[in-house]
Amino acid sequence: MSDTAATLTQDRQKLEMAALAAPAVVFTVAMIAFPVVYTIWLGFQTFSSAGKQSFAGLANYSKLISDAEFWHGLWVTIALYVLSLTLQLVFGIWLALVLFHAKRLPGIVRSLFISPFMMPPVVAGMMWLVILDPSLGAANYILQWLGLPPSDWLASPSLVIPTVALIDSWQWTPYVALIVLGGLQSLPPSVYEAAQIDGASPFKTFQRITLPLLLPTIVTAAILRSVDLLRFFDIIYITTQGGPGNASNTLNIYGFRVGFEFFNIGYASALMLTLTAIVFGAVLAFNRLRGAVAW
Amino acid sequence: MKARTLATQVALPVIAIAVMTAPSRAADFDWMKFKGKTVTFLANNNPVSQALLTYKADFEKLTGMALKVDSYQEQQMRQRLVTVMNADSDEVDVFMTLPSREGEQFAAAGWYGDLTAMAKNEVAKDYDPNGLSQALLKAATFGGKLTSMPMNIEGPIFYYRTDIFKKCGLEAPKTIKDVEAAAEKIKTCDSTVTPFVSRGLKPAVAYTFSNMLHNIGGSYIANGKSNLCSAKGKEALDTYSRLLRDFGPPGVVNYSFQQISALYRSGRAAMAFESSNELRTVMEGGARLKDTGLLPFPAGDAGQVPTTIGWGMAVSSHSKQPDAAWYFVQWATSPEIQKKMALQGIAPPRPAVAEDPEYRKWIDEEPVRKEWQAALDVLATKGSSEVGYPIVANPQSREFIGQAVQDLILKQKPVDQACADADKALDALISLN
Incomplete structure (x- = not known):
């Protein structure tokens, strides 16, 4: 076969492969692009309470700036994010270390440790709603049995954010632990042997070797949790619906209510696109950090 | 504002209800008219729909139609409805609605099919639309259009x-x-x-x-x-x-x-x-x-x-088969079905059903049921x-x-x-x- 013929055959094969792959590629791109483009378009529309639609230009975005509920929602979202992420990273690393060193721990105990994140968040929310009920729940019963005063938990404007952060951390700390455990198992044993020969204490070993080597893994876990935490919805919707008052009204909850309860789909789209931009920003920042700590 | 209120909340409902009292074509009514069609019902998964859907097979046997039920919790049901209606989709034929909550909103958005003519012309002999609570019918009438038929009475x-x-x-x-x-x-x-x-x-x-x-x-x-x-x-x-x-x-x-x-x-x-x-x-x-x-x-x-409020059944304005959908609404709000639902503890929006001997016997079985019905009677007569x-x-x-x-x-x-x-x-x- 001549070179020209071979090239033609190769080109034809490439075309055939492209043709075969095209439907899947077009479908996937359309499935991703359509909702995004549609939401961007909706963000430029305004809907009356009766659902009547008209073009609004940038009005929805300028309304964000003067909307006190938006700024409050942003504050709640960031407060929950920072608190939950801190708790989940600290306890996730701790749990991973426990599971890594307790090699004789039976499999069933290990499974139990990591089981909460396999539970649907709605089920977790319902379960904690019952446990934390100030009148009928087990949490206050235990506090009083220990001689401590009962708490209003989710019904207190000042406690609702820490309480929701605790519920989310109960569910997702094991997930962080699982990622970190994977990182721990991949660390080179040689550096630990060298540290042992040099007489490094367990704390110094953790501080100077384990933690720096684990940083890329920890940042990966932080990225994955950031995406979820900034979109915090299900547990709040089940437990408080943004209350008491608007004390736990995250941007996602606020956007949902504006869209699906008050029918202002245009403003809700603007809210959700702003939230998406915040999530992208956080992911980009963490990606840069991951690049900086890679080894 | 006052004139508009008078027109929409007093005069037009009266006209709508009066229209329903006109002679109907009950003699021509045939439950099998839409045999073979499928009606999709978007339901709130509450005790009212649960009681109703116990008799789903009876509806399918009576009409030869298939009933496809799409059931969610209340808020999720509305979420689904908003999505479907905003997309002008005909996926839903009949949906449950609370006129006291979303009636004005859905009516202004044009989501309700107008039931006024169907409630006049397409009714079975024993349907008796005037036997339904007039207060609830009035509450479901917007701009002179009857938008839903009451399923229960509550408060x-x-x-x-x-x-x-x-x-x-x-x-x-x-x-x-x-x-x-x-x-x-x-x-x-x-x-x-x-x-x-x-x-x-x-x-x-x-x-x-x-x-x-x-x-x-x-x-x-x-x-x-x-x-x-x-x-x-x-x-x-x-x-x-x-x-x-x-x-x-x-x-x-x-x-x-x-x-x-x-x-x-x-x-x-x-x-x-x-x-x-x-x-x-x-x-x-x-x-x-x-x-x-x-x-x-x-x-x-x-x-x-x-x-005093009640869940209602509305026909979607985007339904491609509003007549078949109306047959389901009519069956679900008929005296026969509402009596069966009442015996399951769903307060009937029909005074005649509340007086039915079988229902009274059920009420009289427990003093608490008697007090419940007495309270509902006050709701029915004095309610807002x-x-x-x-x-x-x-x-x-x-x-x-x-x-x-x-x-x-x-x-x-x-x-x-x-x-x-x-x-x-x-x-x-x-x-x-």
Whole structure:
């Protein structure tokens, strides 16, 4: 076969492969692009309470700036994010270390440790709603049995954010632990042997070797949790619906209510696109950090 | 505004109902007319639809149609409906609706099919559209169009523990002041129970608060403006929030029907102001069967103006087969089916069914059922369907009512500020109407 013929055959094969792959590629791109483009378009529309639609230009975005509920929602979202992420990273690393060193721990105990994140968040929310009920729940019963005063938990404007952060951390700390455990198992044993020969204490070993080597893994876990935490919805919707008052009204909850309860789909789209931009920003920042700590 | 209100809320409903009284073509009616078609029903998975769908096979046998049920919890059902209707989709033929909540909004958006002509021309001999509660039909009529047919009648009623009242030397309360006095007495007489419980969750407050406001003599709107800061409005806000703050359970700001029923059923509340629909849940296990009394909410300065609402069945304006959909609506709201549902504890929106001997026998089996029906009779005759502001943005108005009540329960604002803030936000909503 001549070179020209071979090239033609190769080109034809490439075309055939492209043709075969095209439907899947077009479908996937359309499935991703359509909702995004549609939401961007909706963000430029305004809907009356009766659902009547008209073009609004940038009005929805300028309304964000003067909307006190938006700024409050942003504050709640960031407060929950920072608190939950801190708790989940600290306890996730701790749990991973426990599971890594307790090699004789039976499999069933290990499974139990990591089981909460396999539970649907709605089920977790319902379960904690019952446990934390100030009148009928087990949490206050235990506090009083220990001689401590009962708490209003989710019904207190000042406690609702820490309480929701605790519920989310109960569910997702094991997930962080699982990622970190994977990182721990991949660390080179040689550096630990060298540290042992040099007489490094367990704390110094953790501080100077384990933690720096684990940083890329920890940042990966932080990225994955950031995406979820900034979109915090299900547990709040089940437990408080943004209350008491608007004390736990995250941007996602606020956007949902504006869209699906008050029918202002245009403003809700603007809210959700702003939230998406915040999530992208956080992911980009963490990606840069991951690049900086890679080894 | 006044002329428009008169036209839409009084004159046109009367015309619509009058049209239904005209002679129908019942003789030509054939249940098998749409044999082979499939009707899709978007249902709220509540006791009303659960009772109805027990007889799904009967409908399919009677009509030869298939019934596809798409069932969700209440909020998720609305979420699905908003998505379907905004997309102008014909995926849903029939959906459940609360006219008191979303009626104005859905009607203004054009989501309801007009049932007026079908209720006149396409009815079976025994359907009797005039036998349905006229108050509920009126509440479902917007701009002269009948938008849904009532499935049940319900409203908040007053549950109280007769044994605790007896122990504390109390009589059944006749007025709101009696309720406050009873709560005060029970607090000292039996410290193991919560004296009073009702809704504190922000979006849920309007359902029970409206009854308190109307009994006291207040109104949501006066002269086109929000009226919460009127003397009666402030009294209602203060009384409702004080009852919950001083005599309610801890964490009451997160309480809706689930928590209230659970607390009362477990014997840890002496008085509960909650939906008549919750009777079955409250009586589960039988612990409260013999020690519960039921009343319409006690009177205020304006007497008893109970909140009376009902779920309705509407035909989607985007349905490609509204006639077949109407057959399902008609079957579901027929005297025969409503009697069967009533025997499962769903209060019938037809006075004739409430008088049916078989239903009366079921009612007479337990004293608590008798009191429940007596309370519902008061709801049916004296009730108001106004839950929150009678404006298109009714669901959003409920948020601001709930916010004012929560601000007071949590002592975050004095009553003057809470009502002023609510009025300001609500005036903005009213102006959009």
